[in-house]
Amino acid sequence: MARVSPTSPIPRHYGLDWLRVAAFAILILYHVGMVFVPWGFHAKSPHGADWAVLPMLAVNAWRLTLLFVVSGYASRALLSRARGPGAFLTQRTWRLLVPLAFGVAVVVPPQPWVELVTQHGYRGGFATFWSHDYFRFARLAGIGLPALNHLWFVLYLWLYTVVLALLVALPRWPGAQALFDRLFGGPLLLILPGTWLVCIHAWWFPMGYETQDPLHDPMAHMIYLPAFLFGFALAAAPRVLAACVRYRWLAGVAAIAAYGVILAIELMPDGDPPRWLYPGYGAAHAVQQWGAIVALIGHAERRWNRDHRWRGLLTEAVFPCYLVHQTIIVLTAYWLMPAGLTGGVECAILVVATIVGSMAFYLIGRQIGPLRPLIGLRRVSSHRVATT
Secondary structure, three states: OOOOOOOOOOOOOHHHHHHHHHHHHHHHHHHHHOOOOOOOOOOOOOOOOHHHHHHHHHHHOOHHHHHHHHHHHHHHHHHHOOOOHHHHHHHHHHHHHHHHHHHHHHHOOHHHHHHHHHHOOOOOOHHHHHHHHHHHOEEEOOEEEOOOHHHHHHHHHHHHHHHHHHHHOOOOHHHHHHHHHHHHOOOHHHHHHHHHHHHHHHHHOOOOOOOOOOOOOHHHHHHHHHHHHHHHHHOOOHHHHHHHHHOHHHHHHHHHHHHHHHHHHHOOOOOOOOHHHHHHHHHHHHHHHHHHHHHHHHHHHHHOOOOOOOHHHHHHHHHHHHHHHHHHHHHHHHHHHHHOOOHHHHHHHHHHHHHHHHHHHHHHHOOOHHHOHHHOOOOOOOOOOOOO
């Protein structure tokens, strides 16, 4: 078999494009749900409900890991069109860090302001907050300012891109790709990553949480960096992609069964599970995480790998919409607080407002030349933009 170079051309995989769009749609629903569940968030509805945690847990394990896998897959195509790892890293740095800086300075600030006003008694208006308090590079009521918030994903994506560029510059990288093909082209596709995730969630970090601080977030890096590199290698591994198709039903059943275990523990009458159940909960979380990802990739390859006239628009829209969606959710929730609406109406308004507002942000921004790089789009709008 001929060796595959990191810069070998990679055909567009429409199924992974659709999977990326679907993952972002789930992310919108998830972040809307954060307004109602008892977990901490920047804006909280008075109609919070403990039961809302249960559907959130159906996607909590795998939603972000899947995005890193798909981003790694897309990075292979981007590298194949670049003039080597250095040029690839330069391009990705501009495409990720410029929107990140814009997002932190302009898009994110309403989120900590709403949180401070509604949860910590802050009395200043937004203009006062942004001009006097936001850029303090210190904590205010326990909130670090300026804030990354949901844009931590963009920073981590850039950090993993740096690691990737260094790895593909090594002379032995083609051997690593060949090893990946052999390891993950069969049952080890389920066993090896699943075992790694069980170790993370059940033994090393039982019931642990991500900090979203890149310098103090070992659990997240141990999950997301391998997921990103897996996606990159998968883009040049048709045998592994075929294995995802072959095991998609088994992986999906395992994920659903693991979710059932999580539900059973969450519904225990005494509230928080006893400490002796933490390893079992973590193991179920790991099985759900990897099983869902393999199943979704397999179904994307088998059923969704076809183009549509909306695909290009939607895939291009994902990154700009990601930048702005959480701010729209938080501001809308804040404006709805005094309205006295029912929880169901609030939720419906939040979903519609987020979709409409995010798409408006993208559709308007793509028409304004100087704004395009700030929202993650190429400067030239006449050709199709690669995915992030």
